Amino acid sequence: MQLAGRVALVTGAGGGIGRATARLFADRGARVIATDIDEAGLTETADGYGDAMVACPADATSADDAARAVALAGERFGALHLLVNNVGGSRPGKTVTDFALDEWDFWIRLNLTSTFLMCRAAIPAIAAAGGGAIVNVASGAGVTGMGRNPAYVAAKGGVISLTRSLAIDHAAQGIRANAIAPGPILTPLMKRNRSEPEIAFMSKLSLAGRLGKPEEIASTAAFLCSDDGAYVNGELINVGGGRGGPI
Template sequence: MSLLENKVAVVSGAGSGIGRSIAITYAQEGARVVVSDINEEHANETVKLIQENGGEAFAVKSDASKAEENKSLVEAVVAKYGRLDIACNNAGIGGPAKLTGDYEPEEWDRVIALNLNGVFYACKYQLQQMEKNGGGSIINIASIHGQVAAPNSPAYTASKHAVVGLTKNIAAEYAQKNIRCNAVGPGYIETPLLSANLSQEMQDAIAAKSPINRLGKVQEIADLVAFLSSDKSTFTTGSYIIADGGYTAI
């Protein structure tokens, strides 16, 4: 049997990169997947990829930074499939690269609105539904910068540290309700966004900072998330699991 057979899952920011890989992997493991992204075209592309490989999915355009849209997303999942077993809150942005003293309030607010407030809103409505189900698993995508600094990215670093704290709080509150909540901290991952914004020389320099001496692959994150979403990890909750090729180990 597949890891997620007969489960219903939702993934935010699933139109590209890590989120797309997670959604596809969920489907490969037997889940029915709701693909959420603010970019409807990209979300539909992910759904097409899933369906072409025999999986079941549909797309919902949603702004993860808005409370009402998170509520509506959960309602759409339940209207289609009757329940919600798994949620991966992946949507996020990096924000501009500036020293803390140079950050504009509106720039700070934009990052916090999606990376932190959006995760809270998502968890709030997911938890309400999972209580009705009698259980579930939530995976919040944080970052290695939920543990270490990212100079010139104060809002990103603060938001990811906060996501780790929120994850632990949810885990403590809901453990006896059969709802688990864990965070994953990817290191530097090879994605189209990274390739588009960094030269090969810069990518090589980042890769050299980890003992493995390469960038991570989206599938390596997706496989970890699938495990944490499954019944293979039923004693794991409140964890913050880093996948960074050893970047934070030295």
């Protein structure tokens, strides 16, 4: 019951790391507002959790939806203490010179602006509750880079820098902000973006000899949101199984 008494808002909860995070937080005692644009996936995430988890179909790239999700936390659970930003995605295969401006804007909005919008909506509520924690799921690609995926790399690097700014600006309100940089994690997105030989190759590069599990990112987020992580602020936690260089 590491998170008992806390109310959490988890974005991207329709599958992958977001689903694992929403479920683990509920398992550890939090009451959870789970959001995603994937309504069917979101319903599946919340199935079996009863009143401990509320599915809230919402688009994290929409300022109105972000505000609505935060308001729902107050309406259903009376407060908001924790925010985990997990929305993101990419489609590798292009360099900067291949991007149309609207395509670039789409990926930046999905991977970076969504985090800004959710933080902007949630921080006043978290402060009003007496403080809490924000965890932004970035990517190892935002640290090391990645071939032919510049918008994603730039956006996730931006998430890391934004997190450090949040920690500085809102520490006085009792709000901690940290980022997680997952390495290769076997999620539905990974399966869509990479072939089986590529996944096997990435597994061999890891010192763990395998790809990571969504639950391993979720448990790191739970630590950062709990009293166990109370002295961790403005940090980037790499969870990549130990590997060298970009993939």
